Amino acid sequence: MANISNAADSAVIDEQALKGKTLLVPFILICCLFFLWGMVHNLDGILIPHLKKACQLNNAQSTLVDTAIFLAYFLMAIPAGMLLKKWGYKKSIITGLTLAAIGALFFIPAANAVSYLAFLGSLFIIGCGIAILETAANPYSAVLGDPAKATTRLNLAAAFNGVAAMVGPLVGTIFILSGKDLSATDLAKMPSAERSAYLLHEAASVKVPYGVLAGVLVLVAFLFWITKLPEIKNVSKEETTGGSFFGTLRHKHLKWGVIAQFFYVGAQVCVTSFFIKMAIQGGGFDEKTAGYYLAVYGGFFVGGRFLGTALLQFIKAPKLLAIYSVLAAILCLVAILGKGVYVVYCLWGIGFFMSIMFPTIFGLGIDGLGEDTKPASSWMIMSIVGGAILPYVMGMVVDMSHDKIQPGYIIPLICFLVVLYYGASGYKIKKHLS
Structure with missing residues (x-):
């Protein structure tokens, strides 16, 4: 899903940044962010049935994967905005990418321990990082160029999020799902050691995909770090005004x-x-x-x-x-x-x-x-x-x-x-x- 922000209504790119092709690389990087958080969300549809099997969960427990991600969004909504205001777009984006990468890396020890609680903690960290990314990337893509084409840029960036809706499940199916789904009766008939080995093998299949995801997140963070992003100038005349929250x-x-x-x-x-x-x-x-x-x-x-x-x-x-x-x-x-x-x-x-x-x-x-x-x-x-x-x-x-x-x-x-x-x-x- 793509979030929408109106933070761009009070910000514009420095006019010097509009010259030449200086906006192309930053916009490509922003599109990468849309794709990456789309991958995170669209792997959940694979992760839920997989962890249900690997961690022996009931249906309600398996949906805590969603709870961990979306609760992070809810709790980070205001802090992410405060972070964006204090640090700016570039530092906020790098922070979000780094946090999400840490969460993805934590999948490895979680899989080794076959610990559902550890998986949920990892997903919560990823969710916090992605919430920061969405808070920063949506308004930044809107102001990254001609104001008259802001909607076009947002739709183009969101298209990469849509591509992830197809790629995410495809990657998850190939690299995470084993195709084996033993019944409770079959598992009960297994010797204890064989049963533990089966569950460990199922849990282990997430390590490579999420390890690669962590690496890609770190790589994109590095690219943002070395790339000179256009400065954002606030032109709002009502910096301290606005309606009451409640x-x-x-x-x-x-x-x-x-x-x-x-x-x-x-x-x-x-x-x-x-x-x-x-x-x-x-x-x-x-x-x-x-x-x-x-x-x-x-x-x-x-x-x-x-x-x-x-x-x-x-x-x-x-x-x-x-x-x-x-x-x-x-x-x-x-x-x-x-x-x-x-x-x-x-x-x-x-x-x-x-x-x-x-x-x-x-x-x-x-x-x-x-x-x-x-x-x-x-x-x-x-x-x-x-x-x-x-x-x-x-x-x-x-x-x-x-x-x-x-x-x-x-x-x-x-x-x-x-x-x-x-x-x-x-x-x-x-x-x-x-």
């Missing part, structure tokens, strides 16, 4: 926007986190094939974003949001009740229709807020904590359903109904009496 919620359309975003992010993470389990149980695929289908799901998500962006030129954003929400909810219902390969096709369709929801809800939520826009943006970003909470709820539903995955999709179905309300009514701006 008072901003008096705007009903913002309040409902925060709620809708909470449920949307929760729905997106639920679908991707349990995709492989759904493909195995509902679609009848083996683990490896399910992983490859998750990569295709990423392609549908990216395609949906491009088509949705084009449709927004002809259809009003609230209407398109409502239409997509209805279609996503219907596909959820079919996925719950259906059987066979078309259940997986439904998940592809859900990914397609989810694609425009985050930026559309964000834009509608902060519309017309004036000086309240900045605190409103913070609320919208913090609402992604839904990705930390709702997948755990879905995992509990699956566990209570005796490990049957399809009933669990009632959670994203409910989420899409909340988003539908926002697109149909909740987005409407109501004037307040001063």
Whole structure:
């Protein structure tokens, strides 16, 4: 997912930096950041079923992978902004990359110990680093050139995030998933030493991919360190002004926007986190094939974003949001009740229709807020904590359903109904009496 920041509204690149080709290399590096955090997020769909197997977890416990990442986002939302203000873009980006690399390296001792708690700690550190990166990279890409082309640059950078939605699951399937999924009965029949060796071997498969990820993060940090980045000049005339953080919620359309975003992010993470389990149980695929289908799901998500962006030129954003929400909810219902390969096709369709929801809800939520826009943006970003909470709820539903995955999709179905309300009514701006 790509976060949106309005920090660029008060900053511009130094005019000297606009001369020549000085902006090309910095922009390429920024695009690398979008790809890297996309890889981190899109490996989670592989990591959840894999660690569930390697660490012998139930479904709810396995979703703590999401909780660790998105809780880090929630807790780092404000500190990351403070860090950006104090240190600037370059130092903040290097700090975020370094922190994420440390978290990725910690996967190696976590795998050696087959410790789920250690994996979660590693993911939390990665999440903190990625939160800093997103806080810095989104506004920096927006001001890295001609202000009139800021939206184009953001969309181009976000496209690399979308590419990671396909590459991440593909890499995870090839290098992490073993294709072996022994039942509890099979494991119980194993001698203790053989069982321990099997679980250690499963856990060990994450070491190379996350070790390589750590190396790439360090390399990109080094490239940022040696690259002279254009300076950012603050041109805001209202440096110390802005709306009240909690008072901003008096705007009903913002309040409902925060709620809708909470449920949307929760729905997106639920679908991707349990995709492989759904493909195995509902679609009848083996683990490896399910992983490859998750990569295709990423392609549908990216395609949906491009088509949705084009449709927004002809259809009003609230209407398109409502239409997509209805279609996503219907596909959820079919996925719950259906059987066979078309259940997986439904998940592809859900990914397609989810694609425009985050930026559309964000834009509608902060519309017309004036000086309240900045605190409103913070609320919208913090609402992604839904990705930390709702997948755990879905995992509990699956566990209570005796490990049957399809009933669990009632959670994203409910989420899409909340988003539908926002697109149909909740987005409407109501004037307040001063």
